Amino acid sequence: MGKLLEIKSLKSWFGESQALFDINLQIEKGEIVALLGRNGMGKSTTINSICGMVHKYEGNINFNNVSIIGMPSYRIAQLGIGLVPEGRRAFSNLTVLENLVATAVDGEWSLSEIYNLFPRLEERKFQLASSLSGGEQQMLVIGRALMTNPKLLILDEATEGLSPTVRLEIWKVIEFLKTKNISILIVDKSLKQLLDLADKFYIVEKGKTVWEGFSQNLTSKIAQKYLGV
Numbered sequence: 001m002g003k004l005l006e007i008k009s010l011k012s013w014f015g016e017s018q019a020l021f022d023i024n025l026q027i028e029k030g031e032i033v034a035l036l037g038r039n040g041m042g043k044s045t046t047i048n049s050i051c052g053m054v055h056k057y058e059g060n061i062n063f064n065n066v067s068i069i070g071m072p073s074y075r076i077a078q079l080g081i082g083l084v085p086e087g088r089r090a091f092s093n094l095t096v097l098e099n100l101v102a103t104a105v106d107g108e109w110s111l112s113e114i115y116n117l118f119p120r121l122e123e124r125k126f127q128l129a130s131s132l133s134g135g136e137q138q139m140l141v142i143g144r145a146l147m148t149n150p151k152l153l154i155l156d157e158a159t160e161g162l163s164p165t166v167r168l169e170i171w172k173v174i175e176f177l178k179t180k181n182i183s184i185l186i187v188d189k190s191l192k193q194l195l196d197l198a199d200k201f202y203i204v205e206k207g208k209t210v211w212e213g214f215s216q217n218l219t220s221k222i223a224q225k226y227l228g229v
Contacts, residue, residue, distance in 0.1 A: 004029045004152055004183050005050070010059035012049045019045045020057070021207040027152065030181045034188070034198035036227060042207040043187045044086060047156050051083055052076045064151060082150030086157045090137045090144070092130035096121050099129050099140055100147050107149030114143040117173060135166030142173065153177070155186045191223060203227070
């Protein structure tokens with residue numbers, strides 16, 4: 001083990017509006033960490049800050065012992081952070097195959113590995129991404145992120161808006177990824193699945209980290225207070 005990502009006292013702004021006030025979070029190598037909170041509380045802004053996609057930010061974000069505050073997004077990606085963004089965002093005018101190889105980096109995750117994970121992508125490899133169903137596009141974006149062979153995979157609402165069958169398929173893939181010792185930061189509303197899957201939980205409210213702990217400590221009282229579930 002050992003620290004892979006460490007965030008301390010992170011503040012972020014959108015234009016003149018401050019969105020994050022005090023985010024603290026830590027991910028060990030090989031760990032799955034869930035970032036929870038109600039809508040609009042700062043989860044996606046935290047992810048955007050890690051990936052260098054905010055207007056202004058300050059504090060400390062260290063990835064693999066490198067400070068990435070102020071670094072351009074492409075450099076952060078090159079260091080080994082793979083993002084599966086909210087709302088899918090496949091390259092719609094490229095084929096499935098072109099999407100997968102566009103940002104690929106040599107490593108454990110190859111085309112054959114992705115096709116084993118998502119057989120439908122192999123069946124549709126010459127189709128344009130825009131012709132895929134929503135679930136297939138989500139598989140494609142997860143595959144594309146894995147093809148960068150990341151040290152940290154970030155999943156931002158990866159199961160949102162999908163059919164129950166496809167959601168189940170995505171959760172099974174995430175369970176499989178856990179066996180591959182990939183570090184994962186996951187934002188999702190499916191608390192039931194996350195309690196079985198994640199090693200550690202962080203809850204944000206109004207741009208601050210307000211709770212952190214393990215699944216056995218995340219009581220229904222805490223969930224009701226911060227998540228309203």
